[in-house]
Amino acid sequence: MMPVKEKTTTENIDSNEPNLLAANGAEVRQPSSLNHEIRQLGPWFHNLHLPSGIQTAPDHAFGDFPAYKWQQIAAHLPDELTGWRALDIGCNAGFYSFELAKRGAQVLGIDCDPHYLAQARWAARQFDLEDRVEFKQTQIYDLAHSDLTFDLVLFMGVFYHLRYPLLGLDIVAQKVKRLMVFQTMTLPGEEVYATSDLALTDAANGLNNREEMHERGWPKMAFIEDTFGSDCTNWWVANHAGIEAMLRSSGLRVLGYPGHEMYLCEPDPDHPSCVATWNAGELLSATGQPSSQPNL
Numbered sequence: 001m002m003p004v005k006e007k008t009t010t011e012n013i014d015s016n017e018p019n020l021l022a023a024n025g026a027e028v029r030q031p032s033s034l035n036h037e038i039r040q041l042g043p044w045f046h047n048l049h050l051p052s053g054i055q056t057a058p059d060h061a062f063g064d065f066p067a068y069k070w071q072q073i074a075a076h077l078p079d080e081l082t083g084w085r086a087l088d089i090g091c092n093a094g095f096y097s098f099e100l101a102k103r104g105a106q107v108l109g110i111d112c113d114p115h116y117l118a119q120a121r122w123a124a125r126q127f128d129l130e131d132r133v134e135f136k137q138t139q140i141y142d143l144a145h146s147d148l149t150f151d152l153v154l155f156m157g158v159f160y161h162l163r164y165p166l167l168g169l170d171i172v173a174q175k176v177k178r179l180m181v182f183q184t185m186t187l188p189g190e191e192v193y194a195t196s197d198l199a200l201t202d203a204a205n206g207l208n209n210r211e212e213m214h215e216r217g218w219p220k221m222a223f224i225e226d227t228f229g230s231d232c233t234n235w236w237v238a239n240h241a242g243i244e245a246m247l248r249s250s251g252l253r254v255l256g257y258p259g260h261e262m263y264l265c266e267p268d269p270d271h272p273s274c275v276a277t278w279n280a281g282e283l284l285s286a287t288g289q290p291s292s293q294p295n296l
């Protein structure tokens, strides 16, 4: 969940304090100049720990965010990512992108919000990682129009912001070559109701057998019509069973749980998504691509 923010997009930072030159001629940034730039780029959702030791959001309401979440994920990913192409969806100020790049990955971070992308591009310069990270203003659904695939995809903190969540997940799942880390806001409870085809389990009642869907562990998503946590961009909150069902349905297999509401997944070649097989036309049509039934 993201706090509502005032929009202050600042692509060009004007620092009002000259930097000094070290004995070797390298530029030494003054802390007050960095703090000035950080203030101009704010508000920040990611508390980046810059090489100088300065942090971008040291008083973050969530604590040292998202460093504490990265600590949960870090051990579940290879230490060495050289040769890996990674995609960070909803990259925000790029905290995760930078961590993957530090491990050697070539990273594409996408976000729909230019305010955060300005922060990410600025921070890439501070970390001297511009050759390994690229940030693009892109809607998640635009990935459907790209041929790129990725060894590693981070899909964290974005699903509940999507008005069309399963469309987003279907698009993203098709981009994953090796691993995906998925994180979203969930409903309370870890129950998973064991069921598959209601019509088959109770042939007599057939389609009228809907009571089971009220069971706690039935895959569900709660819809938010207005705001949740004062944020009008929060749309859907799924339960744990719903997340697992949607990941499976999108052709992914859950390998583990790095932390609360986090799912480490890989493509499941034994159970490909229907959008890769018999229902490809629906995804093509929903993403504005030529499908087999274009006539209206």
Ligand SMILES: C[S@@+](CC[C@H](N)C(=O)[O-])C[C@H]1O[C@@H](n2cnc3c(N)ncnc32)[C@H](O)[C@@H]1O
Pocket (backbone or CB within 6 Å): 001, 002, 066, 089, 090, 091, 092, 093, 110, 111, 112, 113, 116, 138, 139, 140, 141, 156, 157, 158, 161, 162
């Ligand atoms: C809650 S933040 C999560 C940031 C980061 N992934 C993390 O886990 O800390 C959600 C981010 O997703 C971006 N976002 C929301 N909807 C999006 C969309 N449809 N396409 C691309 N980015 C989106 C927002 O601008 C924001 O930066």
